Amino acid sequence: MRRLTYIGHSAFLIEKDWDSILIDPFITGNPSADFDYKKKRISHIVVTHAHLDHLGDAIAISKNTGAPIIAVVELAQYCARQGARTIGLNIGGCLKFNWGSLRFLGANHSSSNPDIEYGGPAASVLFDIDGTTIFHAGDSGLISEYSIIGEMYNPYYALLPIGGYYTMDINEAAMAAKMLYAMEIIPMHYNTFNNIKADVQSFKDKIEAQGQKCLPLKPNEYVEL
Ligand code: ZN
Numbered sequence: 356m357r358r359l360t361y362i363g364h365s366a367f368l369i370e371k372d373w374d375s376i377l378i379d380p381f382i383t384g385n386p387s388a389d390f391d392y393k394k395k396r397i398s399h400i401v402v403t404h405a406h407l408d409h410l411g412d413a414i415a416i417s418k419n420t421g422a423p424i425i426a427v428v429e430l431a432q433y434c435a436r437q438g439a440r441t442i443g444l445n446i447g448g449c450l451k452f453n454w455g456s457l458r459f460l461g462a463n464h465s466s467s468n469p470d471i472e473y474g475g476p477a478a479s480v481l482f483d484i485d486g487t488t489i490f491h492a493g494d495s496g497l498i499s500e501y502s503i504i505g506e507m508y509n510p511y512y513a514l515l516p517i518g519g520y521y522t523m524d525i526n527e528a529a530m531a532a533k534m535l536y537a538m539e540i541i542p543m544h545y546n547t548f549n550n551i552k553a554d555v556q557s558f559k560d561k562i563e564a565q566g567q568k569c570l571p572l573k574p575n576e577y578v579e580l
Contacts (some may be wrong), residue, residue, distance in 0.1 A: 357484060357580035359512065360453030361572035364547045365386035365409060367491065369580075371454040373485055374398040377422075378480070378491055381411030385545055389576050397422040401457065403493030404466035406476030408547070414439045425450065427459065429475030433468045440498045446476060455484040460504060462495035464522070486501065487511055487580045491534060494544065497527040501534035511535035512578075517558050518551025525553055529561040539568040539578075 360368040364385050369376040373526035375395040379402060379487045382388045392412075400413045403409045404427070415528040417424050417439035424434045424441045444450060449458040459478040466474035481504070490510035504510070513535045516522035522544055523531060532540045540562050545553035562569035570578065 358577045359489060359580055360577035362390045363573060363574040365543045369484060374454040376401060379403055379409040380413050380416060381408045391575060400424045401480055402426040403480060404464060404477035405468040407469060414576050427475035427478055429473060446478060455482060457482050457546050460520055461498060461500045462493040463498045464494040480512060481508055481558055484580055492516060494522045497523050499532055501531050505536040506536050510535055510537045511537050512541060514541045514543050517542045517553045518545035520550045526560040530565055533565055540572055541570050
């Protein structure tokens, strides 16, 4: 079984056979999330940056399951101080697992932990699940690096924030999708709060006008990888 499930906001679950990889698990306090991690065998938790709507429940889930948090070193150190298992990585770094690999890439965004300390650079993450590539942009603004990522890695799925205010908006995310050469675009980080409202139909129209597919997922909807 290979599946990508949208939990809500920027949180996703990748399942590959017996492994489940949680990304940016903002569940408690997330008005759109209805997800019980205890029903899954969580093997790894990947966090793009330290803001609470991304770090979310990562530390508690790590402590309860033993799954390590994979994050940029400064954020990993913070999580370790809270008692979580961690793997510290940095931008450009790649890790291989029995379910595939992940690589941390750039994002233009800030990152401070709940103690308002510097959380290291914010990251985006490229997953390779048995040849299916999934790019999670984190909370980035539009960056020229997307052209390089598109040329080098040609991600199949691109998970892009569209809510504006903290991240790209629908116009910038449509440009990012084009630069990434992705086949299918899944919007995220919108409508959770009042200041990140986005017109997802308008985004879908823009993506389709570029000849790409747009898959706005509702929480707990998934795609088979
Ligand atoms: Zn953020």
